[in-house]
Amino acid sequence: MKRYIYLLRHGETEFGKEKRYLGHIDCNLSSEGKYQAMRLGDIFKENxxxxxxxxxxxxxxxxxxxxxxxxxxxxxxxxxxxxxNMGIWDGLTFEEVKSKYAEDYINRGENISSFIPSNGESFIQCQMRAIAVFKEIICSTTGNIAICSHSGFIRALLCNLLNKDLKEIFDIKQSYGGINIITFDNYNFVVEGINLKNVTC
Structure with a gap:
């Protein structure tokens, strides 16, 4: 039986307008982020x-x-x-990282898949974690599922499902409050929608 997995990105954060590395650091939703979340709720109700x-x-x-x-x-x-996990970069702006860790900033740009900030993880490691927990969730449940996560995590997972190289990770757009639709028929995963703002059932 065909199952639907709705992979949601959280709403805009209080740092949403800033170019800042947000990994495991906690931060609140902005007022716009709360609106985006409520709009997601409306989409599920309306459909x-x-x-x-x-x-x-x-x-x-x-x-x-x-x-x-x-x-x-x-x-x-x-x-x-x-x-x-952005390690010691977590919570810093792009400019702060560029200034404090100039060489590492360049290295990450050149090796986006494998670069690991101090005390953090690489996109390869994030992808392995994403694949493992995604499969665990699928295998331990039945029916349709909703999962709320983050842009880096979602992009890494989608790269795997779409057979894309992690070097292309930022080609996959993920807006605040976006919806990704993945279907599973007991044999194959199919990505049916990426970064949607609405769903028609």
Missing amino acids: KMEIKSIFSSDLIRCKDTIKLVFPEREVTYLRELREI
Whole structure:
């Protein structure tokens, strides 16, 4: 039986307008982010989309998003659904990293797949984590699923499902409050929609 997996990016954060590295650091949703989350909730209601299980990153920006999308529903929060770990860069602006860690900043740009900031993880490591938890969620559930996570995590997972090289990771657009649709028929995963703002059922 065909199953639908709705992979959601959290709403805009309080740092949403800034060019800042946000990994495992916690931050709140902005007012716009809360609106985006409520709009996601409206989409699921209007389309009467049946969701059997709901999962989310345990970081505040995802927890607050999923509570607004599915109020009063049980949610399983998993650390494994967190954003890529940016280590000592976490919370710093692009300009601060460029100034404090100039050589590493250049190295990451040249080796986006494998570069690891101090105390952080690479996109390869993030992708392996994403694939593992995604398969675990699929195998431990039935029916349609909603998962709320982060742009880096989602892009890394989609690269795998689309057979794309991680060097192309930023070619996959992920807007705040965007929806990605993946279907599973017990044999194959198919990416049916990326970064959607609405869904027609």
